[in-house]
Amino acid sequence: MSDKLFLFTPGPVMTSDKVKQSMAHSDIPHRRKTFENYLERNRANLLRLYNANDEYTAIMVTGSGTASNETALSSIIKETDEVLLIKNGVFGDRLDDILSCYNYTIHRLEFTWGEAPDVDAIDKALAENENIQWVCMVYQETSTGMRNPVGEIGAVVKKNGRKYFVDCVSAIGGEDVNVVRDHIDVASGSANKAVSGPTGISFVCAKRSSVPSMDDVPRRNIYLNLQNHIKWAEERSQTPNTPAVTNFIGLDAALTELHEEGIENRIARYQSCRTIIRDGLQKLGLKLLLSEETSSNTVTSVFLPEGVDVVGFIDDMEERGYVLYPGKGPFHERNMFQVANMGWLPEEECHKLLAVIGEVISK
Ligand SMILES: Cc1ncc(COP(=O)(O)O)c(C=O)c1O
Known part of the structure; x- marks a missing residue:
């Protein structure tokens, strides 16, 4: 851990x-x-x-x-x-x-x-x-x-x-x-x-x-x-x-x-983390719930590939130091999880997170 x-x-x-x-x-x-x-x-x-x-x-x-x-x-x-x-x-x-x-x-x-x-x-x-x-x-x-x-x-x-x-x-x-x-x-x-x-x-x-x-x-x-x-x-x-x-x-x-920092700069920082996360998840072949236009600046909802269990995935990610939440309600059964980029998270950590997600889903 x-x-x-x-x-x-x-x-x-x-x-x-x-x-x-x-x-x-x-x-x-x-x-x-x-x-x-x-x-x-x-x-x-x-x-x-x-x-x-x-x-x-x-x-x-x-x-x-x-x-x-x-x-x-x-x-x-x-x-x-x-x-x-x-x-x-x-x-x-x-x-x-x-x-x-x-x-x-x-x-x-x-x-x-x-x-x-x-x-x-x-x-x-x-x-x-x-x-x-x-x-x-x-x-x-x-x-x-x-x-x-x-x-x-x-x-x-x-x-x-x-x-x-x-x-x-x-x-x-x-x-x-x-x-x-x-x-x-x-x-x-x-x-x-x-x-x-x-x-x-x-x-x-x-x-x-x-x-x-x-x-x-x-x-x-x-x-x-x-x-x-x-x-x-x-x-x-x-x-x-x-x-x-x-x-x-x-x-x-x-x-x-x-x-x-300035509210505009804070929002721009969140938007750039969100872009890194959305692009990276799609490069891993994962499907996003929302379009770019309707998606907020700080929460990305994404589906795991079939056969990867969301609860096990979340546990494996936490073992490696990254905490993510599973989807709620009807999305839980559809193997959805969420990546939020609120708070004090540098862009560099978003890149590292994506590498770890890739490692865990290929396992
Ligand atoms: C939009 C929204 N409203 C209300 C709440 C409830 O907040 P709390 O759990 O801090 O009481 C949350 C929590 O995530 C939320 O996202």
Whole structure:
């Protein structure tokens, strides 16, 4: 077994030495200025990352990506609002789980995994039902690696005068997320994916005017209440409860690093790793799930040749130091696996990975 693992996974991801070192800090309390400075810097850096303007606010939640989705979805939908959920993979189903748990009226538009949602069908669904006030969708459907047409759907949502929630957990830091241009009212995100930060911290970027006041929605939970997080952040530069202080500091290092690199450069770096991986896999004779146009910058889904067992393949790869994930749902039976190139992974390591994949499948 190799000592060092290279995580070609869509989270957790590799972090830089700077991020790791930042988290070996001296102990600090959260109810003092030093922590408040971290919190404010993170909020400002997140707003830049989402390309938000001053109509938006950003808050952090201690918890993984699901915590940010649940914080938003448990708090933004009024009792009278109905929801249009667009799904084409596992993470659309996870949004469904959250929305169902809070007993909302949900209208589902389900599309084949690996196929783009039909924008006209969304337009029609909105035109036919005025009670639908929120449209919910995943930006990058991580289970296939598909980049959903967020901008096109955003234009339709705006035209119909509705609101738009987008799960940006695996997209933020790796895709050109722009909440203003794409008419996104509320977006979630997580540190330990394309942002290349620590696990256990996630965030929400929200247009203030799209978040109903505490008087307009019943309080549905305690810890994950978006309005309460916004109130504490905006009024006191604080979190309502004791946060994972170390993760806030790790996120600060990761966001600082990301903005120093420049978001365009980060995306270009991910795109060039993705090209190396896609080309290399095809040279090995493997078939990719998605076309270049619909594939995200950071996740490639690929089928193993018949006769090569995906579970054994993943184990063999890990023995050699490379961690990959098997396909989910119907793709698992079809011998699919995923190569993610999020996080701190140099191009050179992508080339090495391909050589090892070649070695393992020929074995
Ligand atoms: C698009 C998307 N949404 C939500 C999640 C859930 O995030 P977590 O497992 O960090 O709670 C993931 C995880 O991979 C994801 O890719």
